[in-house]
Amino acid sequence: MRKSLLAVGFLTVLLLTSVCQAQFLGQLSTAQSPGPGNSVVGGYFGIYEDAFAFFGQYRYGFANYLDGAIKAGVISLDAPRGNNSAGLLIGGDLKYQLLDATLGDPFDLAVGGMTEFAAVEDFTIFSLGGSVIGSYPFEMRNGRHISPYSRFNMRMQRVGDGVTDTDLEIELDLGTQIELSRDWSLIGEFLIEDNLGFIFGFNYKF
Numbered sequence: 001m002r003k004s005l006l007a008v009g010f011l012t013v014l015l016l017t018s019v020c021q022a023q024f025l026g027q028l029s030t031a032q033s034p035g036p037g038n039s040v041v042g043g044y045f046g047i048y049e050d051a052f053a054f055f056g057q058y059r060y061g062f063a064n065y066l067d068g069a070i071k072a073g074v075i076s077l078d079a080p081r082g083n084n085s086a087g088l089l090i091g092g093d094l095k096y097q098l099l100d101a102t103l104g105d106p107f108d109l110a111v112g113g114m115t116e117f118a119a120v121e122d123f124t125i126f127s128l129g130g131s132v133i134g135s136y137p138f139e140m141r142n143g144r145h146i147s148p149y150s151r152f153n154m155r156m157q158r159v160g161d162g163v164t165d166t167d168l169e170i171e172l173d174l175g176t177q178i179e180l181s182r183d184w185s186l187i188g189e190f191l192i193e194d195n196l197g198f199i200f201g202f203n204y205k206f
Helices: 004-018
Strands: 039-050 052-062 066-078 084-099 109-122 123-135 143-163 163-179 183-193 196-206
Touching: 039 066, 039 183, 066 109, 084 123
Parallel strands: none
Antiparallel strands: 039 052, 039 196, 052 066, 066 084, 084 109, 109 123, 123 143, 143 163, 163 183, 183 196
8 A cells, every 4th residue: 555655646746747948868768677687779869949869778777676778879959059050968867666567566666867968069968867757568469568658857957158057957758668579669758848859769678
């Protein structure tokens, strides 16, 4: 009962929290850990109001419920001065799974930390914060799974363009992962802030 109440509380926070400003890499994984020694690689294309990006991810399972990822790519950003320039995008996350739907919990739930850095000429964005991720694997007729997921992210974000500004930002991500085979899956994710974004691509598990 206590686990169920905790799960409902976290899910309520995920669904009801209002959101605001700019992160590009998203979550791009469910709350479920890939398992010890297992890896996930992925490639993605992100579309945002003032930018677009190509990037990849490598995720590794350190233990039964602990995994981490590094993400890197390129971004084309409309900088505040009005010029459209390409730059570097890099980040990572570490998460620990608290609830496991395969063991009878109401859904999968994980908590973790994240960091992200974007650099376009002399314009930079650095983020550091924490996340709560919830998901559930629905089994389809063919035995594959479709897994809706949500991430609530709260972070400190530092924006530099001659003058440095640091703010507390809140974001809600809503996504779905669809298994195509035992190893391959498609994934799509909406990033909901003041500036909306959408990321889609694939994940390969091995």
